[in-house]
Amino acid sequence: MSSSQSAFDTDPAVNVLDAVLKKTQDSLWTTFAPQELTTLINAFSPAHSVSVHSKGYIVLSAFCQRRRSETSAPDEGTQAICKTFETPVTSRIADTEERKTLAGLTFLAALFDVDHLSASAIFQRDGVLESIMDTLDLFPKSRQIDLAVAHILGRAAGHKNCRALLGADHQKWLEWKSRQTEDSELRAAAAVAMVKLARGSSADAAEVGGSAEQPMDDAELAALMKGLVIDSREASSLADAVEALAYMSTNPSVKETLSKDTAFLSKLFALVPRRKGAPAPSLEDVAGSPLYGTVVIIANLCAYRPRLSPEEAQIAKLKRMAKTPKGAAGQSQQKDQEDDPLDDDEHVKERGRRILKAGAMEALTSAVRATDSRAVRSVVGKAILSLVEDKDNRGKVLQAGGAKALILIIQGILPPAKASDGGKVPQLESSDFEPIQALAKLAITASPVQVFGPNEGAIFDAIRPFSLMVTHPSANLLQRFEAMMALTNLSSQSPEAASRIARADGLMNKVELLMLEDHTLVRRAATELVCNLVAGCEEVFNRWGGEKNSASKSKLQVLVALCDVDDLPTRLAASGALATLTASPEACESLVELQNERHRVLPILGQLIDPAVVTRPPGDDEDEDEEESEPQSDPGLVHRGIVCVRNLYYGIQNKASQMEVAAESNRIGLVRALVLAVKGCAQNTSSPILRPAAESLKWLLEHGVEIPV
Numbered sequence: 001m002s003s004s005q006s007a008f009d010t011d012p013a014v015n016v017l018d019a020v021l022k023k024t025q026d027s028l029w030t031t032f033a034p035q036e037l038t039t040l041i042n043a044f045s046p047a048h049s050v051s052v053h054s055k056g057y058i059v060l061s062a063f064c065q066r067r068r069s070e071t072s073a074p075d076e077g078t079q080a081i082c083k084t085f086e087t088p089v090t091s092r093i094a095d096t097e098e099r100k101t102l103a104g105l106t107f108l109a110a111l112f113d114v115d116h117l118s119a120s121a122i123f124q125r126d127g128v129l130e131s132i133m134d135t136l137d138l139f140p141k142s143r144q145i146d147l148a149v150a151h152i153l154g155r156a157a158g159h160k161n162c163r164a165l166l167g168a169d170h171q172k173w174l175e176w177k178s179r180q181t182e183d184s185e186l187r188a189a190a191a192v193a194m195v196k197l198a199r200g201s202s203a204d205a206a207e208v209g210g211s212a213e214q215p216m217d218d219a220e221l222a223a224l225m226k227g228l229v230i231d232s233r234e235a236s237s238l239a240d241a242v243e244a245l246a247y248m249s250t251n252p253s254v255k256e257t258l259s260k261d262t263a264f265l266s267k268l269f270a271l272v273p274r275r276k277g278a279p280a281p282s283l284e285d286v287a288g289s290p291l292y293g294t295v296v297i298i299a300n301l302c303a304y305r306p307r308l309s310p311e312e313a314q315i316a317k318l319k320r321m322a323k324t325p326k327g328a329a330g331q332s333q334q335k336d337q338e339d340d341p342l343d344d345d346e347h348v349k350e351r352g353r354r355i356l357k358a359g360a361m362e363a364l365t366s367a368v369r370a371t372d373s374r375a376v377r378s379v380v381g382k383a384i385l386s387l388v389e390d391k392d393n394r395g396k397v398l399q400a401g402g403a404k405a406l407i408l409i410i411q412g413i414l415p416p417a418k419a420s421d422g423g424k425v426p427q428l429e430s431s432d433f434e435p436i437q438a439l440a441k442l443a444i445t446a447s448p449v450q451v452f453g454p455n456e457g458a459i460f461d462a463i464r465p466f467s468l469m470v471t472h473p474s475a476n477l478l479q480r481f482e483a484m485m486a487l488t489n490l491s492s493q494s495p496e497a498a499s500r501i502a503r504a505d506g507l508m509n510k511v512e513l514l515m516l517e518d519h520t521l522v523r524r525a526a527t528e529l530v531c532n533l534v535a536g537c538e539e540v541f542n543r544w545g546g547e548k549n550s551a552s553k554s555k556l557q558v559l560v561a562l563c564d565v566d567d568l569p570t571r572l573a574a575s576g577a578l579a580t581l582t583a584s585p586e587a588c589e590s591l592v593e594l595q596n597e598r599h600r601v602l603p604i605l606g607q608l609i610d611p612a613v614v615t616r617p618p619g620d621d622e623d624e625d626e627e628e629s630e631p632q633s634d635p636g637l638v639h640r641g642i643v644c645v646r647n648l649y650y651g652i653q654n655k656a657s658q659m660e661v662a663a664e665s666n667r668i669g670l671v672r673a674l675v676l677a678v679k680g681c682a683q684n685t686s687s688p689i690l691r692p693a694a695e696s697l698k699w700l701l702e703h704g705v706e707i708p709v
Helices: 002-010 014-022 034-042 050-069 074-093 096-112 118-123 128-138 143-157 168-179 184-207 219-230 235-248 251-258 262-269 290-303 310-323 328-338 345-358 361-368 374-387 391-399 401-415 430-445 448-452 456-471 479-493 494-503 505-513 522-536 539-548 551-564 568-581 586-597 601-609 622-628 633-650 656-669 669-679 690-702
Strands: none
Touching: 014 034, 014 050, 014 522, 014 622, 034 050, 034 074, 034 096, 034 128, 034 690, 050 074, 050 310, 074 096, 074 118, 074 128, 096 118, 096 143, 096 262, 118 128, 118 143, 118 361, 128 143, 128 168, 143 184, 168 184, 184 235, 184 251, 219 235, 219 251, 235 251, 235 290, 235 505, 235 522, 251 262, 251 290, 251 345, 262 290, 262 345, 290 310, 290 345, 290 361, 290 374, 345 374, 345 391, 361 401, 374 391, 374 401, 391 430, 401 430, 401 448, 401 456, 430 448, 430 479, 430 633, 430 690, 456 479, 456 505, 479 494, 479 505, 479 522, 494 505, 494 522, 494 539, 505 522, 505 568, 522 539, 522 551, 522 568, 539 551, 539 568, 539 586, 551 568, 551 586, 551 601, 551 690, 586 601, 586 622, 586 633, 586 656, 601 633, 601 656, 601 669, 633 656, 633 669, 633 690, 656 669, 669 690
16 A cells, blocks of 8 residues: 555656646646647556556546537547547557557557547547557567456447457457466456457347357356456456446346355445445546446346336337347347346345345445445436335335435435526436435335434425426336325325425426326325325315315315225225315315215215215216125225215305205215214214214204104
């Protein structure tokens, strides 16, 4: 450590690179001086320390960003960067002096990491690949040259246009170097290049309906990479091995093998800094840090197959057919891989439990604290979403700080809300909702205090992302459902939380539309959220019936209709909201008007109390023949129905309306249903339905209805 630090302090390249970095921030700066360019190109050579490499990455990134910001099109930026680097780099690669050749090779590999478009353009120039491979003959005993060539081929294999230039000779050389045992660092670099080349070639072949041969099978490669992770003492070979496994861990058999190897998992998870405030991998570590690869492996091990609707499944099938015009073999092979039993939900669930036991959650939360990288945090969010799919895992995720990690990720995704935005919807991609969805799953099955802690401010902060997942056009129906469920849970925390939810931009309008959704679960979630908000927020109470207007009357009509759907939880939520709203005389007046117009309010409320006694609403007679038996009563519906009826009776102010409602209640059997409800409480005088039922019968008696004994 001391020698590395000493090299950093005394290496003159550091001072030059620091000076160049300052110049890149100057608006008048145009390009490098010859000595500055030479220093930058040489900065990635193994002759320099890791600290110099890091400084080189920062300068190179600053320059490439500067050039791209000065142009309006990607091609123009690529040309500008190539104009600066192409000639000095290619001339060094073709040089006969090993030191210069090594500088050219290592710089081109670094450029792939920082700006792959310009690096790919240089790599594809006539004669460049040949010059790279010629260095192996020119310096046959140079371990550093072999390593640099393996790194470049690995970088190139990750990009389709460059990959097309790599042939059988390049594959054979990589396979040869990956099988040698003298140099583990070279072995890892060659193996990761092979993995990327094989994966990329398979994807390229699938696009045209062909197939690509694998130089080594996945089991052999995975075993090699696993061994390097467990035993490697070289940082670069460790990073290469992790990168290779990140590519390979999409294979179901590899997933199973990795998830069962506790020694490997322990070493892999230990690569993530655990101490809060530990040095975070940043831009200069893009080629050397295994952090990103580690979280990708975790995400791949616990990833479920995409949930496709029947329409989406049919589209996917048509796409597979379109990509395999040369016969059924390729299509069958692809389908077998997609339908691999090792990737079914049960196997994924077991893999998730195994890696959680091995410490995956601690590694994921530490990764979020260790870096601000959007890419790393996005993958962490995806991994946690997969892990919390299994309800049995959610407690472990919470214990390991999963909720706090998700909140940090979400804060980095969502721009701060500003009053000047005027309700403008932020630009979000579908992947941005994954951490929000994971947090919603936790908020559905645990109390808000367990998820967000005792600070109510954290609960308030969660309202915005959940509301966005309901209203944003990029969110899917499942995400909207889970967001509404989470908001329902939050709304029960306090009246302030309910009020803040109700005031979220566009939320209530969207929820009202989702109450009419054909999907039962979505409709249920929307209705339950409204039920909680009606009870917890005065604004929503007034909007839904506390004030007399046509809009509230329409909303009451929707609630009455939802009291008559097949889904019991939806009926409970809708009747619960009505029970609250009927405390308002204005709501009662609107319900009487709806009863006079459609003659459905009283029958539907009566059906809640006793469906076997109360006459079905007009227009529902045709459904009776389809019913094998009368719908069964539910204690929750009975209680809500009796409260609604009691409130409605006592909320009617008009004398004529009172008499009409009393007569109609008798005609449809509602009076008998109330009597039976009271008799049912004979053995339970503390029943909560006894008093409102008795008060309802008293009101009916006072309005001329004969109560049967």
